Amino acid sequence: MEENPAEEDVNEINTTLLELQDAFATALRNAGVLGKLRAQLRAAAISVIRGDPYLRTAAVGKTILPAALSPEGRVALILIEEFARVHGLQQTLGVFEEEGNLSLVGELERNTARRLRGSLESSALEQLIAAAMAREAPQLQGQEPLMTSGSVLPASTPFVSDEREKEREQHAGARQQQQPKKEVRAELETPCHPEIAAGLKEYEDSINYSIVSVTDLPGVDESNYDKIENF
Structure with a gap:
């Protein structure tokens, strides 16, 4: 009785899978991984049954609650x-x-x-x-550039507060130039005492010599100037 070709293919696949399974188990055993997995699984199972958290932590690591x-x-x-x-x-x-x-x-x-x-x-x-x-970002300006994943922040720039302070000073200076300067005039104080005021009125007005020539002065003989020059 001849076997079906489909059954032969299935048998070959199963044989290949068994060989692969044995080879995989052998590799894990030789590397020590299989024994470690078995120990962890056994310790975790025992810790769950006994309710021992320390044994479970040692077996599978720390967990977060x-x-x-x-x-x-x-x-x-x-x-x-x-x-x-x-x-x-x-x-x-x-x-x-x-x-x-x-x-x-x-x-x-x-x-x-x-x-x-x-x-x-x-x-x-x-x-x-x-x-x-x-x-x-505004606070990081002026500091050293920070390295990120695939990018670098731009180099440090002047602080924004300094720029605003400069602009504020410029505006204040322009405002002061536009304002007209007030002339300070000193008013002459008038005497309030009546006797002093009456005494001042008796004095004649003084002569302003900056606008009066020598010829205008009374009692001045111009021939004296010629004698002085001849001398």
């Missing part, structure tokens, strides 16, 4: 999970879900993380960091 975290910490767990999911970090996400016990995070924190995400192009964590850097 979301109930022990603050509301901000629980939202941070969701933001990290979303970041790994957006960028396709499946293996990292699988480990983080177990270590962070993300299944225990409440719906309130998840809704908060969704509201923080404004755009679908990037994760909420990246958007929060971008918003924080945009707010800090």
Whole structure:
């Protein structure tokens, strides 16, 4: 009785799979990975049965209890999970879900993380960091340029406050030039005592010699000037 060709193909596939399985198990055993996985699985099972958290920590590593975290910490767990999911970090996400016990995070924190995400192009964590850097940009001017992933911030520029101070001083100077200068006039004080006022009236007005020539003065003989010159 001849075998069906289809059955022969199935048998060959099964034989190949068994050989591959044996080779894979042998490789894990030789590398020590298989024994380590068995020990961790056994320790984790025993710790769950006995309720021993220290044995479980030694077997599978430390885990986070979301109930022990603050509301901000629980939202941070969701933001990290979303970041790994957006960028396709499946293996990292699988480990983080177990270590962070993300299944225990409440719906309130998840809704908060969704509201923080404004755009679908990037994760909420990246958007929060971008918003924080945009707010800090004016303060970072004048400092050394910061290196980012694939980009460098521009070199330091003068502070904005200094520029505004200079503009304010220029406007103040222009305003002072436009204002007319007030002339200060000193008013002569008039005497208030009647006797002093009467005494001043008795004096004749003084002569302004800057506008009076010598010939205008009384009692001056012009021939005396000729004698002085001849002498």
